[in-house]
Structure formats: C-alpha cells, structure tokens
Amino acid sequence: MTTTHDEPVLVSDDNGVRTITLNRPSARNAVDLAMATAIEDALTELDERRDLMVAVLAANGPTFCAGMDLKAFLRGERPVTERRGFAGIAQEPPRKPIIAAVDGPAVAGGFEIVLACDMIVASEKAFFALPEVKRGLVAAGGGLLRLPGRLPYHLAMELALTGKQISADDASRYGLINQLVAPGAAVAAARELAAEVAACGPLAVAATKRILQDSPGWPADEAFERQSEFTNPVRSSADAAEGARAFTEKRAPVWTGS
Known part of the structure; x- marks a missing residue:
C-alpha cells in the first residue's frame, strides 16, 4: 500500500510491522468517512498479507484522536464502514495483533479506537475519556462493551456515566495500558513491542x-x-x-x- 502525506492515514511497512498513522492533525485526528475507509483498507490488507504480522496504530500531531468529526457529522456523514464499523476498526478489529501508540488525548471515539486494539503503549501526556454522556450521546463505538473488561467494573461505570478523564498514569496503575513511556516515545516503544510479536510464528x-x-x-x-x-x-x-x-x-x- 502506498500513501501520500496529504491523505487521512499514512501507512508504512517494515520487517513484518505495519504502522498506520492517523494524519488529520489540524482536525485533532477526528474521524471522518475518508479516514475510516482508509483504516479499514489498511487493516484488511494487514490480514491478507503473509509478510505482515502486526500493526502499530499511531497519530500525527498533539492529539491521538478526538473521536468523530462533528463537522462531517453535521453534513450528514457517518465515519462508519459496512464491515468494520466506526473508524474502520471498532466493530471488527483485525485478526492480527494491533498496538495503539498514544502520545496525546484519546477521547470519545478516539478512546474507542484504542480499546479496539490488543495492546496499548501510552506516553505520560496521554489521557482517555468517554465524554459522550456530557453531550447527550452514548458511546456506541465499542467503548461501553470493552471498558468493563479492561478496568474494575465500578471505575468503568464512573468514567462512562460522568465522562471523566483517566490519565495515562492512572490507566497504567489499573492495568489498562501495557507500557507508560515518556512524551514522544510511544511510537518507538510500540514498534519495539510489535517487533517482539513479529519475531514469533x-x-x-x-x-x-x-x-x-x-x-x-x-x-x-x-x-x-x-x-x-x-x-x-x-x-x-x-x-x-x-x-x-x-x-x-x-x-x-x-x-x-x-
């Protein structure tokens, strides 16, 4: 797969590891239909190619992902693909492992994208939240389905019912993330973890x-x-x-x- 730098998602492959980078930093990497479609295409190819073993999902800019692009939503667009659902990943993640590299806020649908991944590496400046209830909405991109299995039940309920943020440090203490790293180091650490997976059968x-x-x-x-x-x-x-x-x-x- 080839990409150009003005596309919503950048894709690169190296030694069995595919890096998928959200590339709408000016929109805080909010997910529109073009991004969702590109993510789905990258994941489908990941599963189909024998030379690819594992993926890292990263993001350009200071925000990992702010969730659904509300401007696109108001234009009547939904960032949902027929096969994989919200953001091209939430409903059907890839068969092969995928690691989220989070170096900034991951909120609303952005947190749901992270929860759809198999492992999470986050920097100390990252935080996570499902603020949908504050907007009169429901986190329907898998967050409510996955969060109770990742955090203690009552904490998951508190985050979902109040929209509160959980810091990367607290997420690490509760076992939500695999590695807590310094700011700017999430992608490199995730690739190191991915390389360990790629070395296996x-x-x-x-x-x-x-x-x-x-x-x-x-x-x-x-x-x-x-x-x-x-x-x-x-x-x-x-x-x-x-x-x-x-x-x-x-x-x-x-x-x-x-």
Whole structure:
C-alpha cells in the first residue's frame, strides 16, 4: 500500500510491522468517512498479507484522536464502514495483533479506537475519556462493551456515566495500558513491542489472539474442545516443525506462515 502525506492515514511497512498513522492533525485526528475507509483498507490488507504480522496504530500531531468529526457529522456523514464499523476498526478489529501508540488525548471515539486494539503503549501526556454522556450521546463505538473488561467494573461505570478523564498514569496503575513511556516515545516503544510479536510464528500468533478474544464466551465444558480447533492446525503446520528445528539448531526460525 502506498500513501501520500496529504491523505487521512499514512501507512508504512517494515520487517513484518505495519504502522498506520492517523494524519488529520489540524482536525485533532477526528474521524471522518475518508479516514475510516482508509483504516479499514489498511487493516484488511494487514490480514491478507503473509509478510505482515502486526500493526502499530499511531497519530500525527498533539492529539491521538478526538473521536468523530462533528463537522462531517453535521453534513450528514457517518465515519462508519459496512464491515468494520466506526473508524474502520471498532466493530471488527483485525485478526492480527494491533498496538495503539498514544502520545496525546484519546477521547470519545478516539478512546474507542484504542480499546479496539490488543495492546496499548501510552506516553505520560496521554489521557482517555468517554465524554459522550456530557453531550447527550452514548458511546456506541465499542467503548461501553470493552471498558468493563479492561478496568474494575465500578471505575468503568464512573468514567462512562460522568465522562471523566483517566490519565495515562492512572490507566497504567489499573492495568489498562501495557507500557507508560515518556512524551514522544510511544511510537518507538510500540514498534519495539510489535517487533517482539513479529519475531514469533504467525500462525501461532493469530491462533493465540483468537483464543484470548473468544474464550471468555465459551462454556467451560467446551473450552478445550473449541481451543483445539485453533491449536491443532498450528501444531501440525510447517511453522511448528520449523520452530522446533530452529530451537534445536540454536538459530532464528524462518517462518513461512504455512
């Protein structure tokens, strides 16, 4: 995928890591339909390409994302794609892991984008909020569905019912984010984390993410049977044999995704 710097989203690929950068800094990276469509396209290609293992979602400018572009909304535009929903990610995140690199405010739909990611690296100047109730709206981009599983229930309820902000420092204390870093360091730290993921077996990574996501809804007496649907194909794959062979030969594995 090629991009130019005047596009709503910039995309670059390096050693199996795709970096997707929100690129409307003058609008605080508010999401319009063009941005949502571009995010969806970048994620769909991420899932389809064997040479890509993981994505980092970053943003240009001092604000990670201010949510939905209200000016576009008043023009009758909704930043929702048919497949992936709000911002091209909220309803159907990618099958492959995605890491949010947050170096500024992520509020409303911006926080919901972050919550749709699998891991979060945030700088000390970041904060998060779902202020929709203050505007007479409901956070319908996945925030209310995901937040209670990421924070203690009563804290999630307080944030959602009052629209209060939670700082990156407090988010770190409650386990909402993976790494708290200095201002300006979020993208680099997220790429380092992504490189660790990209070094692992692609089939194993995809299956592991799927199990972690889906298993909370499985009946206890079916959990191991359902898990085996994902693990058995990986165990019999060429990559599994390569991983064992590389370990015994004390070398880095060469994955083929098969």
